[in-house]
Amino acid sequence: MCTAIRFDDDHDSMYFGRNLDWSEDYGEKFVFAPHDYHYQPAFNAEDKNHPVLGIGIIVDDTPLYFDCANDAGLAVAGLNYARYAKYAQEPVNFTTNVAAYEFPLWVTRNFTSVDDVQEALKNVTIVAQAINKQYPVATLHWMIADAKRSIVVECDADGLHVYDDPVDTLTNQPPFPQQMENLGNYAHVAPRTQKSVKWGNVSLATNQDANSSEGLPGGYGSVARFVRAAYNNMHYPTQSGEKANVNRLFKTLSMVSVIEGTAISANGEFEKTLYTSCFSGATRTYYLKKYDDETVASCAMSDFDNSANTLQTK
Numbered sequence: 001m002c003t004a005i006r007f008d009d010d011h012d013s014m015y016f017g018r019n020l021d022w023s024e025d026y027g028e029k030f031v032f033a034p035h036d037y038h039y040q041p042a043f044n045a046e047d048k049n050h051p052v053l054g055i056g057i058i059v060d061d062t063p064l065y066f067d068c069a070n071d072a073g074l075a076v077a078g079l080n081y082a083r084y085a086k087y088a089q090e091p092v093n094f095t096t097n098v099a100a101y102e103f104p105l106w107v108t109r110n111f112t113s114v115d116d117v118q119e120a121l122k123n124v125t126i127v128a129q130a131i132n133k134q135y136p137v138a139t140l141h142w143m144i145a146d147a148k149r150s151i152v153v154e155c156d157a158d159g160l161h162v163y164d165d166p167v168d169t170l171t172n173q174p175p176f177p178q179q180m181e182n183l184g185n186y187a188h189v190a191p192r193t194q195k196s197v198k199w200g201n202v203s204l205a206t207n208q209d210a211n212s213s214e215g216l217p218g219g220y221g222s223v224a225r226f227v228r229a230a231y232n233n234m235h236y237p238t239q240s241g242e243k244a245n246v247n248r249l250f251k252t253l254s255m256v257s258v259i260e261g262t263a264i265s266a267n268g269e270f271e272k273t274l275y276t277s278c279f280s281g282a283t284r285t286y287y288l289k290k291y292d293d294e295t296v297a298s299c300a301m302s303d304f305d306n307s308a309n310t311l312q313t314k
């Protein structure tokens, strides 16, 4: 399970973040790739050298980002999409070939807006190529966001799809259009409190506030989380200032975060929200809260040495 959301503050700056729900961590931390870091694309992709900060691990001098953002405020997160993700088995001539493991890096090293990524994706092949034997290909879909909007990228058996994401939310399977379709089943849910209702001649008094947002699904499954995260994200009033917006992000994602004991993965282990991360487009700062510690760690792009050519971690 994983959930990602985005929203804007009162000055149209973006906040973007995600829950990473899994049974074991990979030792992920803040990873910064400076302008002059020499990114070696797996195939024929370019590197336009945008500095990138995110959460991930470094393998063979390559940052494998779980989620990240660049100096232009463009952000991306990879979420599990196990049953549907089908990447190309081989690179395809006359297209830009991007290995699945480098997709977040390719997006953020090369583009400054969702519009530009969407245009480039018209001629992109995502290839099922692992970085090495230790890290097999992860079956993911991605949410890409900037200060204006977000899109979802899914590689299904019938090819690559790019969807506008009007609720700025992504969880896991099924495919995004089915998640959006299902939202219609919750169109009646509202924050209002009704004082009383009439059933024919019978007047029923409701408990004060008891029916606020009644009807939201409560489980941790991908479909229930999508509804809950989209509802909370779309109803939270616009906030002013970094503190209130970071707080908004953590509060909204806490509504879909998984605690130990409530979700068991296919291999019989507990899945829980290992971390929640938040990127502020206003200050280019990344925030991170891990399961075992409520303290929020943070670092800004300016905390790293952008004149170096090596990957840096914190």
Ligand SMILES: C[C@H](CCC(=O)NCCS(=O)(=O)O)[C@H]1CC[C@H]2[C@@H]3[C@H](O)C[C@@H]4C[C@H](O)CC[C@]4(C)[C@H]3C[C@H](O)[C@]12C
Binding pocket: 001, 002, 020, 021, 022, 026, 057, 064, 065, 066, 078, 079, 080, 081, 082, 101, 130, 131, 135, 136, 137, 138, 139, 140, 172, 173, 222
């Ligand atoms: C497991 C993570 C996604 C969490 C998630 O969506 N959980 C939902 C579970 S479920 O559907 O509800 O069952 C994904 C997100 C990013 C992934 C990692 C990144 O893609 C970076 C590398 C890529 C390598 O190919 C594999 C290891 C890896 C280090 C990946 C491991 C794992 O697949 C990660 C950590």
